[in-house]
Amino acid sequence: xxxxxxxxxxxxxxxxxxxxxxxxxxxxxxxxxxxxxxxxxxxxxxxxxxxxxxxxxxxxxxxxxxxxxxxxxxxxxxxxxxxxxxxxxxxxxxxxxxxxxxxxxxxxxxxxxxxxxxxxxxxxxxxxxxxxxxxxxxxxxxxxxxxxxxxxxxxxxxxxxxxxxxx
Amino acid sequence: xxxxxxxxxxxxxxxxxxxxxxxxxxxxxxxxxxxxxxxxxxxxxxxxxxxxxxxxxxxxxxxxxxxxxxxxxxxxxxxxxxxxxxxxxxxxxxxxxxxxxxxxxxxxxxxxxxxxxxxxxxxxxxxxxxxxxxxxxxxxxxxxxxxxxxxxxxxxxxxxxxxxxxxxxxxxxxxxxxxxxxxxxxxxxxxxxxxxxxxxxxxxxxxxxxxxxxxxxxxxxxxxxxxxxxxxxxxxxxxxxxxxxxxxxxxxxxxxxxxxxxxxxxxxxxxxxxxxxxxxxxxxxxxxxxxxxxxxxxxxxxxxxxxxxxxxxxxxxxxxxxxxxxxxxxxxxxxxxxxxxxxxxxxxxxxxxxxxxxxxxxxxxxxxxxxxxxxxxxxxxxxxxxxxxxxxxxxxxxxxxxxxxxxxxxxxxxxxxxxxxxxxxxxxxxxxxxxxxxxxxxxxxxxxxxxxxxxxxxxxxxxxxxxxxxxxxxxxxxxxxxxxxxxxxxxxxxxxxxxxxxxxxxxxxxxxxxxxxxxxxxxxxxxxxxxxxxxxxxxxxxxxxxxxxxxxxxxxxxxxxxxxxxxxxxxxxxxxxxxxxxxxxxxxxxxxxxxxxxxxxxxxxxxxxxxxxxxxxxxxxxxxxxxxxxxxxxxxxxxxx
Numbered sequence: 001x002x003x004x005x006x007x008x009x010x011x012x013x014x015x016x017x018x019x020x021x022x023x024x025x026x027x028x029x030x031x032x033x034x035x036x037x038x039x040x041x042x043x044x045x046x047x048x049x050x051x052x053x054x055x056x057x058x059x060x061x062x063x064x065x066x067x068x069x070x071x072x073x074x075x076x077x078x079x080x081x082x083x084x085x086x087x088x089x090x091x092x093x094x095x096x097x098x099x100x101x102x103x104x105x106x107x108x109x110x111x112x113x114x115x116x117x118x119x120x121x122x123x124x125x126x127x128x129x130x131x132x133x134x135x136x137x138x139x140x141x142x143x144x145x146x147x148x149x150x151x152x153x154x155x156x157x158x159x160x161x162x163x164x165x166x167x
Numbered sequence: 168x169x170x171x172x173x174x175x176x177x178x179x180x181x182x183x184x185x186x187x188x189x190x191x192x193x194x195x196x197x198x199x200x201x202x203x204x205x206x207x208x209x210x211x212x213x214x215x216x217x218x219x220x221x222x223x224x225x226x227x228x229x230x231x232x233x234x235x236x237x238x239x240x241x242x243x244x245x246x247x248x249x250x251x252x253x254x255x256x257x258x259x260x261x262x263x264x265x266x267x268x269x270x271x272x273x274x275x276x277x278x279x280x281x282x283x284x285x286x287x288x289x290x291x292x293x294x295x296x297x298x299x300x301x302x303x304x305x306x307x308x309x310x311x312x313x314x315x316x317x318x319x320x321x322x323x324x325x326x327x328x329x330x331x332x333x334x335x336x337x338x339x340x341x342x343x344x345x346x347x348x349x350x351x352x353x354x355x356x357x358x359x360x361x362x363x364x365x366x367x368x369x370x371x372x373x374x375x376x377x378x379x380x381x382x383x384x385x386x387x388x389x390x391x392x393x394x395x396x397x398x399x400x401x402x403x404x405x406x407x408x409x410x411x412x413x414x415x416x417x418x419x420x421x422x423x424x425x426x427x428x429x430x431x432x433x434x435x436x437x438x439x440x441x442x443x444x445x446x447x448x449x450x451x452x453x454x455x456x457x458x459x460x461x462x463x464x465x466x467x468x469x470x471x472x473x474x475x476x477x478x479x480x481x482x483x484x485x486x487x488x489x490x491x492x493x494x495x496x497x498x499x500x501x502x503x504x505x506x507x508x509x510x511x512x513x514x515x516x517x518x519x520x521x522x523x524x525x526x527x528x529x530x531x532x533x534x535x536x537x538x539x540x541x542x543x544x545x546x547x548x549x550x551x552x553x554x555x556x557x558x559x560x561x562x563x564x565x566x567x568x569x570x571x572x573x574x575x576x577x578x579x580x581x582x583x584x585x586x587x588x589x590x591x592x593x594x595x596x597x598x599x600x601x602x603x604x605x606x607x608x609x610x611x612x613x614x615x616x617x618x619x620x621x622x623x624x625x626x627x628x629x630x631x632x633x634x635x636x637x638x639x640x641x642x643x644x645x646x647x648x649x650x651x652x653x654x655x656x657x658x659x660x661x662x663x664x665x666x667x668x669x670x671x672x673x674x675x676x677x678x679x680x681x682x683x684x685x686x687x688x689x690x691x692x693x694x695x696x697x698x699x700x701x702x703x704x705x706x707x708x709x710x711x712x713x714x715x716x717x718x719x720x721x722x723x724x725x726x727x728x729x730x731x732x733x734x735x736x737x738x739x740x741x742x743x744x745x746x747x748x749x750x751x752x753x754x755x756x757x758x759x760x761x762x763x764x765x766x767x768x769x770x771x772x773x774x775x776x777x778x779x780x781x782x783x784x785x786x787x788x789x790x791x792x793x794x795x796x797x798x799x800x801x802x803x804x805x806x807x808x
Contacts, residue, residue, distance in 0.1 A: 081353075084388075085353070085388075088388075088390060088391060088394060089390055089394060090558065090559075091398075091544045091547055091548060091559075092394070092544060094561060094566055095540045095541075095543075095544050095561060095566070097570070098565075098566040098567070098569040099533075099537055099540070099569060099575065100570075100573075100574070101575050103350055103352060107350045107353055107390070110350070110353070111353075123575065124575070127570050127575070128573060130566065130567060130571075131570070134559065134563065134566065136559075137557050137559050137563045138556055138557060138558065138559070139558065140558045141558065
């Protein structure tokens with residue numbers, strides 16, 4: 001519930017920052033992954049389903065619709081992308097976290113908006129704080145992300161070089 | 168019941184109908200539309216290669232045309248599938264459709280067929296101001312999200328212990344400039360695949376062979392395919408970055424958008440994933456002639472070869488090793504002692520507490536654990552039932568142990584565990600041979616369409632494996648002046664996978680078809696035979712120059728020349744293959760078979776075969792075989808194409 005409230009506040013604050021862009025409709029910033037995956041319904045994963053929105057000309061591409069849940073700052077979109085990415089690559093991700101490096105881990109760092117030169121710090125940080133980030137066999141990818149988020153925010157270097165963290 | 172209301176309604180309907188047709192009339196003939204149609208016909212655009220490519224028209228046996236697209240929404244004219252000219256006229260007129268008459272969620276033809284629109288606009292110098300302005304918001308968003316900057320063709324190679332996967336798979340990746348700093352994983356892939364709607368293997372084969380599946384294009388994040396191929400199936404990926412101009416990429420994208428709305432009947436051999444990747448690339452650059460050369464079958468490796476033959480088309484090739492290739496790369500760096508620790512860990516994770524592991528230095532611990540984690544990830548992904556209470560598929564304790572080392576290993580570049588598909592021999596093989604048996608000289612002529620035999624040069628194929636389909640050979644015997652069917656193997660598969668302590672994969676073979684009975688004299692009589700073998704192979708390491716194998720076999724055959732018309736039994740076979748570089752390979756093997764059922768008989772067979780490849784697509788073979796007391800020698804030239 002707390003998380004939801006936080007999200008709500010975040011979205012509202014974004015709207016107030018970029019009211020005009022929002023008025024022009026979602027998607028104008030060209031947002032990518034999350035938008036495409038989620039279409040205009042949050043949580044409805046449609047990548048593999050390749051379904052349509054019932055258009056008469058049946059575009060089967062999974063990426064559809066004009067709305068795409070994103071904004072010029074790209075933050076909401078990035079969060080959606082991270083969730084999707086973390087869920088779909090969870091095994092590879094936790095492995096690379098324990099190893100401290102890897103392609104999926106670099107991609108996740110990018111999805112946190114971390115600059116290229118901070119990826120190595122990112123790897124060391126997740127390896128060093130692994131037991132906080134992935135706490136047990138029952139940790140879900142969502143929980144992993146929220147722990148990771150707080151670890152980044154409290155990290156001296158990463159909190160500055162990663163623009164996509166929440167909070 | 169001629170109530171005034173009813174009359175009024177009829178009147179309204181009449182009025183709306185007449186205005187409707189009036190409108191239709193004006194829609195059908197805006198003068199500019201007709202002018203463009205005239206111009207297009209004068210320029211014979213309907214006969215242009217690009218028009219045929221855009222609509223996927225292919226010439227028919229009768230001299231006409233037919234589009235390979237099967238979704239009728241792909242055409243503007245009712246007979247558009249078979250009439251390029253009618254489709255051209257209808258398409259031009261459709262661009263003049265009044266956007267206000269579109270139904271809810273219906274897209275304007277300018278938006279549905281943007282590649283056609285782009286091409287026609289260019290060919291006819293269409294003035295867009297004289298056309299209705301259509302808002303193609305969905306397409307524009309789609310393009311904005313993909314941010315296409317370059318295009319890469321991905322080839323997925325074979326996977327472990329499954330020779331059928333040697334066929335491979337191809338799909339496209341749309342690479343975006345702004346995502347390049349996020350690694351290739353967050354780009355998008357474009358796949359063409361059959362929408363499989365059956366669980367039955369037989370139906371699957373039947374529908375796939377005869378075009379009963381719908382083939383559709385789909386878009387997905389590349390990381391999904393990497394998970395699927397690299398990690399879940401452990402297949403190496405080869406990424407071929409293509410040299411296309413921004414304009415060609417634009418056309419490609421617009422055409423993909425058009426294809427998103429239609430489907431093709433999927434044929435496993437002909438109109439398959441690889442074939443349609445080629446047709447799409449042809450639309451992007453009509454100067455490429457890629458899909459014309461295929462007649463009987465299109466195989467993914469062949470399509471890569473065709474692309475590699477186009478000068479300057481491939482700008483960069485990247486190897487993405489599969490998870491087990493990466494693991495193998497790590498084990499190759501280990502000492503025997505470290506390998507033992509890894510093998511023990513695979514058996515029981517408690518070894519982490521034992522001295523054998525604890526005494527290792529940190530970098531060695533990391534090396535062993537990293538290989539172990541690869542193994543655990545691969546195994547974890549393979550588990551079918553997902554336990555929501557245990558979302559982590561790799562044991563937490565092992566991950567924790569690895570993280571506590573606080574050590575990052577810089578891995579060396581992974582050696583290539585598979586070769587680029589364009590270095591492989593062709594998939595069709597024709598053979599001419601001359602041989603001699605105890606009685607007479609003979610000549611052999613043979614052909615098979617697919618794919619790779621165990622003695623052939625194995626660049627680009629899975630080592631020590633074989634997949635043959637419809638392998639035919641006939642022989643002309645000079646003395647007895649007879650032509651005989653020597654063999655027609657419907658299917659002949661073999662997979663020798665070196666036994667190792669982690670996966671403990673067996674080796675096996677399976678074949679079915681017509682053969683000649685060779686252990687006794689029946690005048691080269693034929694039998695129908697099935698054979699299966701199961702056993703183990705040994706090879707010290709991935710790079711070793713020999714492999715040993717031993718298989719237990721079951722065999723049954725039926726022929727009028729056998730007592731009771733059949734015999735069934737089994738036996739054992741074993742031998743070795745020796746490689747002298749990639750160009751020479753030697754086989755020495757023997758088998759013993761005993762048939763207690765039907766025609767009670769037994770025989771021992773010896774094979775010694777030597778193959779030399781002077782060229783990627785040519786090999787010479789010298790074979791000597793002995794069936795009990797009957798000898799046979801054969802020299803052959805094999806051509807692959």
